[in-house]
Amino acid sequence: MVEPAANRTLAATRRAPSMQDVAEIAGVSHQTVSRVLNGHASIRPETRERVEAAIAELGYRRNLAARTLATSRSRSIGVLSPAVPQFGVTSSLLAVEAAIREAGYQPLVTAAAVEHAASVDGLEFLLDQSIEALVVIAPHASVTRAIDELKIDLPLVALQAPDGVIGQAIGVDHSSGTRLATEHLVALGHRRIQHVSGPAHYFEAVSRRAGFDDAVRDAALEPLPIIEGDWTAVGGHAAAAVLAPGVTAVVCANDQTAIGLMAGLEAAGQRVPDDVSVTGFDDIPEAPYLRPGLTTVRQDFDAIGRAAVDALVRRLAGSEAAAVERLRAELVVRASTAPPRN
Amino acid sequence: MVEPAANRTLAATRRAPSMQDVAEIAGVSHQTVSRVLNGHASIRPETRERVEAAIAELGYRRNLAARTLATSRSRSIGVLSPAVPQFGVTSSLLAVEAAIREAGYQPLVTAAAVEHAASVDGLEFLLDQSIEALVVIAPHASVTRAIDELKIDLPLVALQAPDGVIGQAIGVDHSSGTRLATEHLVALGHRRIQHVSGPAHYFEAVSRRAGFDDAVRDAALEPLPIIEGDWTAVGGHAAAAVLAPGVTAVVCANDQTAIGLMAGLEAAGQRVPDDVSVTGFDDIPEAPYLRPGLTTVRQDFDAIGRAAVDALVRRLAGSEAAAVERLRAELVVRASTAPPRN
DNA sequence: CTGGATTATGTTAGCGCTAACACGCCGCAC
DNA sequence: GTGCGGCGTGTTAGCGCTAACATAATCCAG
Numbered sequence A, B: 001m002v003e004p005a006a007n008r009t010l011a012a013t014r015r016a017p018s019m020q021d022v023a024e025i026a027g028v029s030h031q032t033v034s035r036v037l038n039g040h041a042s043i044r045p046e047t048r049e050r051v052e053a054a055i056a057e058l059g060y061r062r063n064l065a066a067r068t069l070a071t072s073r074s075r076s077i078g079v080l081s082p083a084v085p086q087f088g089v090t091s092s093l094l095a096v097e098a099a100i101r102e103a104g105y106q107p108l109v110t111a112a113a114v115e116h117a118a119s120v121d122g123l124e125f126l127l128d129q130s131i132e133a134l135v136v137i138a139p140h141a142s143v144t145r146a147i148d149e150l151k152i153d154l155p156l157v158a159l160q161a162p163d164g165v166i167g168q169a170i171g172v173d174h175s176s177g178t179r180l181a182t183e184h185l186v187a188l189g190h191r192r193i194q195h196v197s198g199p200a201h202y203f204e205a206v207s208r209r210a211g212f213d214d215a216v217r218d219a220a221l222e223p224l225p226i227i228e229g230d231w232t233a234v235g236g237h238a239a240a241a242v243l244a245p246g247v248t249a250v251v252c253a254n255d256q257t258a259i260g261l262m263a264g265l266e267a268a269g270q271r272v273p274d275d276v277s278v279t280g281f282d283d284i285p286e287a288p289y290l291r292p293g294l295t296t297v298r299q300d301f302d303a304i305g306r307a308a309v310d311a312l313v314r315r316l317a318g319s320e321a322a323a324v325e326r327l328r329a330e331l332v333v334r335a336s337t338a339p340p341r342n
Numbered sequence C: 001c002t003g004g005a006t007t008a009t010g011t012t013a014g015c016g017c018t019a020a021c022a023c024g025c026c027g028c029a030c
Numbered sequence D: 001g002t003g004c005g006g007c008g009t010g011t012t013a014g015c016g017c018t019a020a021c022a023t024a025a026t027c028c029a030g
Helices: A005-011 A019-026 A030-037 A045-058 A064-071 A087-102 A118-128 A141-149 A174-188 A203-218 A233-240 A255-267 A301-316 B005-013 B019-026 B030-037 B045-058 B064-071 B087-102 B118-128 B141-149 B174-188 B203-218 B233-240 B255-267 B301-316
Strands: A076-082 A106-112 A133-137 A156-159 A168-172 A193-197 A249-252 A277-279 A296-298 A325-327 A330-332 B076-082 B106-112 B133-137 B156-159 B168-172 B193-197 B249-252 B277-279 B296-298 B325-327 B330-332
Touching: A019 A030, A019 A045, A030 A045, A064 B064, A076 A087, A076 A118, A076 A141, A087 A106, A087 A133, A087 A301, A087 B106, A106 A118, A106 B087, A106 B106, A133 A141, A133 A301, A156 A301, A168 A174, A168 A301, A174 A193, A174 A203, A174 A249, A174 A277, A174 A296, A174 A330, A193 A203, A193 A233, A233 A255, A249 A255, A255 A277, A301 A325, B019 B030, B019 B045, B030 B045, B076 B087, B076 B118, B076 B141, B087 B106, B087 B133, B087 B301, B106 B118, B133 B141, B133 B301, B156 B301, B168 B174, B168 B301, B174 B193, B174 B203, B174 B249, B174 B277, B174 B296, B174 B330, B193 B203, B193 B233, B233 B255, B249 B255, B255 B277, B301 B325
Parallel strands: A076 A106, A076 A133, A133 A156, A156 A168, A168 A325, A193 A249, A249 A277, B076 B106, B076 B133, B133 B156, B156 B168, B168 B325, B193 B249, B249 B277
Antiparallel strands: A296 A330, B296 B330
């Protein structure tokens, strides 16, 4: 210790300690402190120890703003997510966040009410934070449009969005998911299968519907009207009342919709799966414990998150953008699907 | 946005425009640009327009790191949240985030795997961002301990944590919630009521259990063993197998647990609510559509978020910390509870 | 032993912004 | 007219850090 502690406390009146303060205590220059902090090679062990002691003594923590300003690098990746407390969205978000941390970057998350202008607010703040790349969980066009308008000049990956809309698209092949579910029903012998979709302006709703349509066409079934849901149990419940006559199976755009639909069917005196088979999408953790256990489609959120961040990190390292990645979804068969009666 | 390589090289070369660049185009000093940006009063309208035109022309966006460095204020509030895709946590998080934005601050969110060291990682990054205050969604002691160890010198509000552990505690009075549910069952005539709790190291689990215990004592019921669940349907399902003999009602620590429990009961040939009444906690959006519709306890996440941010903003403005705030929970009665048959 | 690496450290100049002060210029009271 | 207090703008000095270069001490090949 060079000077008595009293002096130091007095001098540093209420200001957070700076590198200079650490340097003075350790009896070195501020640059040496910087080198210790950044793991520079040529530092004498003894010097390093003195500096580290001073850091501990002061409770010093380096000022990120200054560092970012000096380097014009923030080592952070922004994440823009829709502000809905839904399993799918939240799982994606958490997976992306974990993957970013694993890749040695810091995630900067903004959840925004995506239907409104607020989304852009949050995004602009992210941009102002000097993020080096951006992951967007972009469920519908109003988000991608907002991003387009900002003319973002950053490596960008879009989860959920179809390829070519913005940045690089990564995610599960939703259409293959509903296709699997529909084919499963066809294999069970169902011929009149209906789909309760998500809201039509959602990218995922469109591609999940497409998978259903494809499977129906391939099996040469009679196409029945699509019922537009809203991703919630409320919408699913309402759908039960407007099913086409003679329908023996329903492919729902997500698990919440299936929950509502099953409740609606039962209220109308129909039994699942005896009278009507039902499938969901997402495999929420409660799906096995619904009655009946829900046949649904599972996506590997962690894999998606990792793929997205990988793509970004690769581009930050200067590589070419890789091809579009579409991971496969997996069908989980439970008790809500069965062969049609008769 | 796959752009030709030439463009990218160009983009990499060109520096983001600075205030100085704007100033030169507008023919003023950089300080005048700063004044325009900060809405300073004494600027001639004509000058303002020239500056704004230059800003638009360059697509200038001010460097937050520099601004934060110069002012040592970031206008941002950190939010530390556990990384679980659960309705309660996510709803709290979104509510807090919205409230922060409403208050004119920017939310900086970190979701961290709270059981592990990663939590501290994320938190340290938040601190490095010069956040001015912190909201912690702190479900258990390992989080509050980590925060304690960092000796954070910031206005701090803890959602979920009991008062006195860290910072100012704000949230719903969980114990009153389970108390309401239990009293509802008592009023229906139940005498043998059991509780499936959350993991004992969770603050919420403890206070939800306390509310149950209180109600049991007040009604002079025989205390039955507490079954420790894990907040999930899996735990609830397991609990069904170990209920005490003759139990006619079960108070679950959350809705997921209730879902699992109901599935387990039904698998064992018991009917809800005919043989056993069940209550949940949280009122997840699907609760009305479970079969039977779940009687549960609802908390007003938006109010909590707003209260937390209000408290913080008030303290940032220099006021005293207000008293502990405990909002009331509300009982929502549906079909999963009924009088015992006997 | 001497010169050119090599190692360990210090010095200096910004990064882009804001705060504080400085400076003309104008209008108005006297 | 002179003085004086705004107004509108420019100038300057940091904020705390890193990068680049400068310097001093050490080492070893020749």
